Amino acid sequence: MTFTLVRTAADLHARADAGRRAVVMTMGALHEGHATLVRAARDRVGPDGTVVVTVFVNPLQFGAGEDLDRYPRTLDADLRVAEAAGADAVFAPSVDEVYPGGEPQVRISAGPMGERLEGASRPGHFDGMLTVVAKLLHLTAPDLAFFGQKDAQQLALIRRMVRDLNFPVGIVGVPTVREDDGLALSSRNRYLSPAERRTALALSRALFAARDRLAAQEALRARATALPGAQSRAETRAEALSRLGEARAAADAHAVAQVAEGGGAEAVRAAAQAVLDDAAKAEPPLTLDYLALVDPADFTEVADDHDGEAILAVAARVGTTRLIDNLPLTFGATK
Numbered sequence: 001m002t003f004t005l006v007r008t009a010a011d012l013h014a015r016a017d018a019g020r021r022a023v024v025m026t027m028g029a030l031h032e033g034h035a036t037l038v039r040a041a042r043d044r045v046g047p048d049g050t051v052v053v054t055v056f057v058n059p060l061q062f063g064a065g066e067d068l069d070r071y072p073r074t075l076d077a078d079l080r081v082a083e084a085a086g087a088d089a090v091f092a093p094s095v096d097e098v099y100p101g102g103e104p105q106v107r108i109s110a111g112p113m114g115e116r117l118e119g120a121s122r123p124g125h126f127d128g129m130l131t132v133v134a135k136l137l138h139l140t141a142p143d144l145a146f147f148g149q150k151d152a153q154q155l156a157l158i159r160r161m162v163r164d165l166n167f168p169v170g171i172v173g174v175p176t177v178r179e180d181d182g183l184a185l186s187s188r189n190r191y192l193s194p195a196e197r198r199t200a201l202a203l204s205r206a207l208f209a210a211r212d213r214l215a216a217q218e219a220l221r222a223r224a225t226a227l228p229g230a231q232s233r234a235e236t237r238a239e240a241l242s243r244l245g246e247a248r249a250a251a252d253a254h255a256v257a258q259v260a261e262g263g264g265a266e267a268v269r270a271a272a273q274a275v276l277d278d279a280a281k282a283e284p285p286l287t288l289d290y291l292a293l294v295d296p297a298d299f300t301e302v303a304d305d306h307d308g309e310a311i312l313a314v315a316a317r318v319g320t321t322r323l324i325d326n327l328p329l330t331f332g333a334t335k
């Protein structure tokens with residue numbers, strides 16, 4: 001199929017696409033993260049299916065004072081990235097094409113999950129995002145729509161909207177693509193000076209520190225459980241360790257007792273906070289917006305004794321650039 005740039009809803013409807021259709025929605029300034037979504041979409045629909053990439057900077061999801069005007073618009077380069085990644089078409093409508101009646105009066109409400117974290121920092125953002133996603137789903141009529149885990153709360157809200165409002169589409173999440181040094185790819189990274197980029201690395205480093213802390217806690221827990229005599233619930237894991245009589249046992253016992261004490265969610269979060277506290281003293285400094293360990297189902301904070309899946313999410317400003325990142329974590333995997 002010849003790769004095409006489509007500008008209007010009428011031209012999109014006129015396409016006689018065969019096979020399953022997948023859509024990858026973007027705001028343009030495409031990078032390797034977007035290309036990964038396109039490749040995942042192509043893999044799923046196969047060579048006979050159709051992959052449409054939408055490129056639209058949606059004014060409705062930007063608040064006053066945000067970067068709507070300076071958001072990078074690089075359509076020519078985007079077409080090359082989309083085609084090389086295996087897309088059949090880019091749908092890049094104008095604002096008037098998407099909102100022919102002007103600002104829509106009827107909108108999607110993101111509900112309580114949309115008021116937390118990103119929603120608290122960017123009031124109205126998720127209502128605007130879901131409204132355009134709903135419209136783009138109607139316009140592109142896909143079987144599957146692909147979104148990045150990098151925008152974890154956005155992905156969760158889209159899944160919720162599709163379920164709550166019976167959209168006939170499958171939503172596919174794609175893991176975050178990172179630079180070699182850990183920085184999550186993002187169109188907004190291009191705002192960063194080299195020095196700002198160095199500071200911004202603290203976002204991913206904080207998440208990795210938390211992941212490592214959790215892994216250490218889980219390893220200690222597994223070790224304590226495996227010790228002879230530790231099966232009894234009444235016997236503390238620290239006691240079990242100390243019966244080993246090894247030099248390391250005392251230190252281990254202390255660490256295990258700490259792990260056993262609260263389940264450790266707070267300690268995991270604290271490991272990330274320490275990295276961010278350091279970055280707050282860097283030059284240029286990082287200004288933390290939020291660091292939260294949340295339940296993926298509703299983005300409420302998890303309890304300290306949390307068991308199961310969680311998302312550690314961070315948002316921060318470096319200079320005039322606001323960045324987000326997150327990491328899925330599993331608590332109690334070794335139980």
Ligand SMILES: Nc1ncnc2c1ncn2[C@@H]1O[C@H](COP(=O)(O)OP(=O)(O)OP(=O)(O)O)[C@@H](O)[C@H]1O
Nearest residue numbers: 026027028033147148150151176177185186187188
């Ligand atoms: N690094 C990444 N890995 C995986 N998916 C990504 C990545 N960056 C963006 N995406 C996904 O691409 C889609 C389009 O995102 P968008 O155009 O906003 O890009 P972005 O790089 O996140 O831009 P911004 O810097 O504005 O947040 C979304 O589903 C988003 O989650």
Ligand SMILES: CC(C)(CO)[C@@H](O)C(=O)[O-]
Nearest residue numbers: 025026027058129132151
């Ligand atoms: C989903 C989306 C394309 C809606 O404008 C946007 O929020 C984005 O790029 O993540």
Ligand code: BAL
Nearest residue numbers: 027061062125151154
């Ligand atoms: N990547 C999410 C879209 C936004 O920041 O507006």
